Amino acid sequence: MIRTNEIGAPPGLLKRAAMFDVQKIRQDFPILNQKVHGRPLIYLDNAATSQKPQAVIDTITRYYLEQNANIHRGVHYLSEWATRAYEESRLKAQRFLNATDAREIIFVRGATEAINLVAHSYGLKYITAGDEILISAIEHHSNIVPWQMLCQTTGAILRVAPMNDQGELLLDEYERLLGPRTKLVSLVHVSNALGSLNPIKAMVAMARRWNARVMVDGAQAAPHLAIDVQELDCDFYTFSGHKVFGPTGIGVLYGKREWLEQMPPYQGGGDMIISVSFEKTEYNHLPFKFEAGTPHIAGAIGLGAALDYVNQIGLDTIARYEHDLLAYATEAVAAIPGLRLIGTAREKAGVLGFVLDGVHAHDIGTVLDHAGIAIRAGHHCAMPVMKRLGVPATARASLAFYNTKEEIDALVQGIYKVKEMFD
Template sequence: MTQPLSLELPSSPSPAALPAGDWEEPSAGFAGAPDARLIAQMANALFSAQPGQSAPSFGVAPPSLPLIEAAPTGGFVPPGVPAPPSVGNVTPVPQVPQVGPLAAAPAAPPGNPAAFPPTVLPGEPDLRGVLNQLGDVVRLVPPGHGIEPPAAAPEPPPGPSTESPPLLAIELRPDLVPDLRGTSSRVGVFDAHAVKRDFPILNQQVHGKPLIWLDNAATTQKPRQVIERLTRYYEHENSNIHRAAHALAARSTDAYEAAREKTRRFLNAGSTEEIVFVRGATEGINLIAKAWGERNVREGDEIVVTWLEHHANIVPWQQLAAKVGARLRVAPVDDSGQIILEEYEKLLGPRTRLVSLTQVSNALGTVTPAAEMTAMAHRHGALVLVDGAQAVSHMPVDVQALDCDFYVFSGHKVFAPTGIGAVFGKKAVLEHMPPWQGGGNMIADVTFEKTLFQPAPARFEAGTGNIADAVGLGAAIDYVEAIGMATIAAWEHQLLEYGTQGLLSIPGLRLVGTAKEKAGVLSFVIDGCRTEDIGKALDGEGIAVRSGHHCAQPILRRFGVESTVRPSLAFYNTYEDLDALVNALRRLPSARGI
C-alpha cells in the first residue's frame, strides 16, 4: 500500500505556513484529481489566509477575485457578490455539505468569518469540495497520532493567547483516491485567466503590447507543469531506456512507458501495444504509408482522402500511389466546408484499400463525421486512418468509438513539446506490418544472415527515441485531463461563437469555412487587404495569428483564395483576446472604408 504523505497545517487561520521549496515525493498524481503536492499547497493557503488577505498565486485562481467565506452549509459563497455565471455546460461550484473529515475543521470566530482564497483548479472543485469527495483519503488528525480521529479540542481560556495555534496533520492516501475524472464538467467554474497564468510565455509583451496567442492551430504553448517535468527529467532521470540495469535507466524507462500508458488512456486505446511514439502526425502518416501501404496497396487499388486534408495527409498517399500504380480519389465538400457524405460514399468500392481523413480541418476548423465515415469505409472492406492533429486539443477522443484502424497526432498541438507524437494502430493491424526503419531497440535477435524483430510498438521505434519529450507529452496529457476535455470543448465553443459574431461585424470580412460543426478556427479574408499585411498589422498589436495557405492549398482554392488569416483558439484564450482582435481589425484602413 502507498505510504501516507503527512504535512502539518495550522488548525485556525494563522500566518504560519509550510516552508517553501520543492518536495521530494513524486507527483504522479491521482486519477483526475490534483496531486498530493498541489493539494497540500492549496490546503496551506486555505488554512493560513487571514480575513481580507488576497490569495497566493498557484496559477489556478486570480488574486483579484473576491475572497471566499465558509458558508454555514459548508459550501462557499463569494461575500457580497452573486454566484458566478455558468459557462456552457459548466456549472458554478455547488454547496458541499460538511461531512467526514471537514466536519472537524475549526469554526470561524463569531462576527469574523474566516476568509479563504479562491483555491480553485481550472475546471475542478475548490479545495474543500475535493477534500470532501476524497472522504477517507484525507483525514485531519493531531500530529504524531497516525490516522486516528482528532480528539475534541478543549475550550480556549478567555483573553488573548500568546501560544501558537495547535497543528493538525493531513494524511494523504493516494492509494485510496477515487477516480474523479470527468467531474470538471459538472462542478467548478472554468477560469481562462487563471489557466493562462500557468503558461509563462503568455505573460510577456510583444512590441510593447501584451501577447495574445491566437496561432494555436500551428502550435500550442506549454504550461509550467510540462516545462518543469522536462527539467526534472533532465536533472534526475536522463538515460537511454530498456537497455541497462542501472537506476537512471530504470527511472527513464518507467517515465517513458508511463507516458505511453497516459497516451493510451487519452485516446482510449485498448492496450499500450497499440501506441507507437513518433515525431508527430506527419511522421506517423509516413510510417503507415511505408509500413502498411507498400505491403497492402497494389496497382489499380484506390486511396480516398478529402478536400479538407493538410498536405501531410495528401503527399504520402500521392507518393505511394505513384510508386505502386494506385489511384488517389478525393471526397468533395460543400460551400460551408463540410464533407458531402453522399458523394464520399460513391467513391468507396471493392478497390478501396484505405480512407485517410482529418478529424478537424486545420484551415477551416470543420469537424468531420469521422465515425460515420469510418463505418462506411469498413462496409467496403477498407481500413481508415484519422488525422487527429487538430482534434486532440479541442475535444475528447475515443479511438474505440471511432473504430478507426489508425489515429495519429502531434504532441505540440496539445500543449506538449515539439518533436513527439503518437500513432494508434489496432493490434491486429500492427502485428502484420513490417518495420519502417531498422536499428537498435526494435530487434529481438540479429545475425549477419537474419534479423528477428520485436513486436509492436518496439518494432516501429528504432534507435533512441525522443524520451524526454515523450515524458513531456505525458505531463501535458495529465494537465488537460485535470481540466477535462469536455470542459475545454465547452469553453472553446463559447469563444468560437463570440469570435464569429465579432469578426462578422467587420466591413468587408468574409469567413472561409462556416460548417455547422467547427472547432476553434476562424479563417477569414478582408476585401482590399492582403492576408500577410493583416498578419503584420496584428503582430504590431501583440496579436499572433497565422496568415498564408496553412499547408492546405487544395481546400483554400476550393473557396477561391490562396491564403487566409487564421486566428485559432485554445482554452487559455479569453473574450478579451477576441475583443482585441476585432478592435485591431477595425483600425485597418480597409475595415474603416478608407
C-alpha cells in the first residue's frame, strides 16, 4: 500500500518489518517452488487469486482426513469438533475485521455472493422505485451487475461516481451525487484493475449525512491492509477467502447487526430455521439466518488458518513490505520505453497495470508466461474502467508479500523480450 502522507512508523513496527524474511516466507508456499515452461514460476496474478501456505493446505487436509462431519446438529464427537472449528473461524474473521460481534459475520461463497445477498435481502426490502443506488466508476462487475438487477426489479436508479485519468475517484463529484434519494452506496475499497485505494472512511462519512447505507467490496483490500469496520463505519463489508491465502468458495460478509436483524433471509433451507411446519417457519438467529444448507465447512476452517497465517506476519508488516515492492516495481516498469502505466492513483495497493505500444495485452501475457511469469491480461472484469481509459485490455501484474524484487527484475526483462519480439 502506498500512503503518501505516511510519517514514520512506531519502533515496534520497524522491528517487525526488519524481521520480515521473504525467502523464509516463500518456503511456506509449496506451489512457488516449481518450474513453468522450464523456468522458475513467478506468480504475479495475486489479484485473481492468491497462493496457499502449507498451514492452510494442512488444515484442510487434516479436516478431511480426521475431522470431517456436519455442523450444528450432530451429537457425536466429530460433529462437535467441526462445529467448534467452524465457529472459531467466525471469531477469527470477526477479529480480522474488528467487528464488535461474531453474529455480524456471515460465511458466504465469496465477495460476489455477499454483494448479491445484500442486494437481494436488504435491497428488496428497503429500496423502492425512484430511490438511488450509488456506485463508482472503478467497480468490478460483481459490484455493478447485482445493483443493476436490483434496479430492474425495483425501479431504482443506478448512479456512478466518476474517476480521473489516474484512476482516482472524484470525491467532489461523489459528494454531489449523494442526496436524499440515495439509499445505498456500494464502493470498492481497492480497485482490482487499477489498484486505487479509495478513502472509504471519508466516503462513508459523506454518505452518512444522507442516511444512506454503505457496502464496501474489500476483495482486493483484505490481502494488503488492516481492516477495521468500526473505524470505517460501513454498514456492510465483504472479502473473499481465496484472495487472502485461503481456499476458494468461502468468503465473509460483515453487516451491522441492526441491519442484519431486520433483513429477511437470502436463501431458505436447513440450518437457517428454528422450527418448520407446513404452515409457518420460524427463522434462526444471526448469523445462521443467512447460512442456509450445509456450508463450506472445510473452506471456513481453511480460511481461519489463512487469517491466522496473515496475522502471524502482521498486516502492517505486509503493507510496509508491499509498499516498497510496489514502488520498486512501478519505477522499474515505468522506465520501459513505450510502456504506459494504467492506474496511477496516489494511494494504491498491490496492482501494477500497463499497456505497451503496439502490443496487445494478451500477447504480453503469452510471452511472459513462457518466461515462467504469470500475469493477467484482459479487462479484469472491469469493462467500464477499460472503456473510460480508452484501452481494450491491459496487462496486470499483481503482488503478494511472497513476491520479491528479483521477480520484478525478471518481469522487466520479460517485458523487454516482448518488445523485442513484436518490434
